[in-house]
Amino acid sequence: MSANCRILLLDDEPLILMDLEFAAEDQECQPLTATNVREAMEHIEAQGGVSCAVLDVTLRDGETCVPVARELERRSIPYLLHSGDLNRQEGTLAALNARLIPKPACSRRVVETALSLATAPLDAAKSH
Template sequence: MREGCRILLLDDEPLILMDLEFAAEDQECNPLTATNVREAMAHIEAHEGVTCAVLDVTLRDGETCLPVARELERRAIPYLLHSGDLNRQEGTLAELNAQLIAKPACSRRVVETALALSSTPAG
């Protein structure tokens, strides 16, 4: 594992989340997986030193990643948005001035891009 590398992965689709988790492990990072805002916020609180994050914009039950993104910004943790809902989330996307990778996308590329946003050197 990369020393201290922790990547938060927020997605409500189990297969996508699993692919991202495997891609993070392939990059020698510790993946912190979440399917909703509550789980993601719990990871942020419990794991000091989250390196970066990949956030799905639209989650189940009308949730969006906005509260998680704001908390990451407050803590100066880089993140990118990973969404297949681009036409329905224009307001949220505009509000979050973050890099976007549209779904479907190669999980390895998504994780590598998120890691590149972090200034943490590979250990």
């Protein structure tokens, strides 16, 4: 992956976030980490933006990734969902209609999948 690749990693679990961060660095991609919606939105708004994203569905304090996912969709930025909360999040997952990798999962595989969405033709990325 090119050095100008910037991947947004949104997860409220520090160890998972750290593993994803290391996996992104291993792919020579700049990780932009966030633990809540506000931090994630700041990365999206920042100069340089993001190439793709990995979003945890359920965050602390009742937050979900939905506002971030909607903003990414508005900007045509590919993302995938990475959640261990599948039973409680069925409605949210259906509403987002995005690629899902259930937790636990290999961080390298999660990051590689997100990066493949960023490099895939737009119509192919939507079919996942």
